[in-house]
Amino acid sequence: MKVGKVVGTVVSTVNIPILDEHRLLLCDIQGVDGGPDGYTICIDVVDAGIGETVLILDEGNSARQILGLETGAIRAVIVGVVDELVVDGESRVVT
């Protein structure tokens, strides 16, 4: 799993059917120094908001399991909102 930060939303009308009922959020992936290291568009199942630090699951089989699907082209899912992160003994309070 990866730590990320929700920075935006993506809206689409034309998409593969399994994405019809899910909100898509654009998240920066947090690098080792705490700064952004790339981004990914994620399915949100925990009602995360813009600016929140989140836990991102970036693996297809696990993503399908969470959504109760046998098949489907999904991979990145936000599975939690992070309250606190400790790196090298230093607490990064994020809320």
Next chain:
Amino acid sequence: MQLARVVGSLVATEKVDGLEGVRFLLIQPLGKRQEPVGGTIVAADAVHMAGPGDLVYFVSSREAAEALPVRFVPVDHAITGIVDDVQIGVES
């Protein structure tokens, strides 16, 4: 999933089994501010409606094969949606 701009299309008559009827589009992957990142790639169009100029999002690797009606056809990138709007709310 990542953002990309559709920049062209590709037609191949001779291809491996399972790819019949699959549309191929040339896409330019984009950063979150829609700046080009890396080179262009060929992606299968799983929504059957994307065309040159469209802003889309796509999946890579195994999930690309999951996007098409026939499972596990040999594709490595697939367009899974056409973007109406991207809102960037917080800079980090």
